[in-house]
Amino acid sequence: MGRVLPLLALRAFAETGRHGSIKGAAEAMGVTSGAVSQQLRLLEERIAASLFFRTRYGVELTEVGAKVHLSILRAFDQIESGLDALEASCAAQSVTVCTVPSFAASWLVPRLGHFTTLHPEIEVRVEASSALVDLQKRRVDVAIRHGLGDYPGLEAIHLMAPELIPVASPRLLAEGPEINEPGDCLAYPLLQDSDRSDWRLWLKAFGVDGDPRIERGQAFDEDFLLIRAAEAGQGIALVRDIYAREEVASGKLSVALERPWPTEFAYYVVTLPQATERPALARFVEWLIKEAEAPRSTIADDAVEVL
Structure with missing residues (x-):
């Protein structure tokens, strides 16, 4: 106990063995191939043994590397799982929603006060952006997208068709x-x-x-x-x-x-599969749908009311 562990080098070892290539490990870690190679070199110098040998298809574990790779890989997977659980616990009562600026300003934001009244314990964060957000990579719980509803790998619920x-x-x-x-x-x-x-x-x-x-x-x-x-x-x-x-x-x-x-285009509530199992997100999505289904007066009627 108390040893200073070369975590970055061990992560490079784990990912290189997982992907069978330095390039694959670099992409997984979000660093350059040179950085991964340097960390592997430092680890091999520390243990005075080779961990990989090159092949025409990439790299393979040496006998020494193969003996410990699985246990180290599992350790990093457990750390990642623990971090996900910690973040989920801290974010359990928050929802981050991303949509285009026009929809956020004209429809979503003016209604958020109603949601806060119903669920004061849930914090809603709104990201207004025209860029197409990747729910797999970004810390966004739900996106409201305008399109045809075809979003492979994601859950899409029809919201409205203006x-x-x-x-x-x-x-x-x-x-x-x-x-x-x-x-x-x-x-x-x-x-x-x-x-x-x-x-x-x-x-x-x-x-x-x-x-x-x-x-x-x-x-x-x-x-x-x-x-x-x-x-x-x-x-x-x-x-x-x-x-x-x-x-x-x-x-x-x-x-x-x-x-x-x-038009054929409509607004859809888009989430990762099973994401709505989180109670806070489930309540927010349910509220969005009810708001979209609520009876609305026509624009002409609104104008008459003001006059």
């Missing part, structure tokens, strides 16, 4: 040409999503196709930026109804034409 609606500044619409049909929107500047696809698909759904004006206009990578540009009178934005509800209700925006269009 509709696309055209919105603009009331002043812009009052001063511009009258809009009676979807094609009439082309008389105005169109505010585009980053892929310039929403307007094209929406207009095509109503029989308008091939007009070069469809893909012109400023482009934004987040719905809330589209909404701000529309509020500033820069054009008509085609956004998901849940994002523009507050602005329409307050009179900052008007619905240019009552032709909501449901």
Whole structure:
């Protein structure tokens, strides 16, 4: 007892033997192949024996290395298991959720107070990012993703399917040409999503196709930026109804034409398999689903209520 153990060198030994290659061990440890080779060299110098010999396919354990590899490998696996249990115990009453900034700002965050009232013992952390989070590698418990629901290796629960609606500044619409049909929107500047696809698909759904004006206009990578540009009178934005509800209700925006269009894409609650066995996460996911299923007034109704 009390000996200073070369843990990094022992970990390099364990992972190299597990993967049968220095490169595989380096990837598992998140270091360079050179760093692994150096740690193996230090360990071999300490015990005055070779632990691996090279083959055409990688490396293999020597007789000396094979005698102790399994016990050392099990020791590191037990340490990792113990750390996971410790982190799970400390995080048992917390939930980290990741979603895109527009959804976080317009739908999730305004409702979190209700969840806190129901479950004051559970701490919710929100990460707003457009990047696709890897639940296997990041300390994120649940992601709310917008897509078709095909997420291999993960559990996906349908949450909601918002509709696309055209919105603009009331002043812009009052001063511009009258809009009676979807094609009439082309008389105005169109505010585009980053892929310039929403307007094209929406207009095509109503029989308008091939007009070069469809893909012109400023482009934004987040719905809330589209909404701000529309509020500033820069054009008509085609956004998901849940994002523009507050602005329409307050009179900052008007619905240019009552032709909501449901897309095939929807929002999904995505977790690792069996992750919802954690009580805190199970309660949060259950709450998300209930909030999404709660009866909602239409955007037009909201506007009338404000008036």
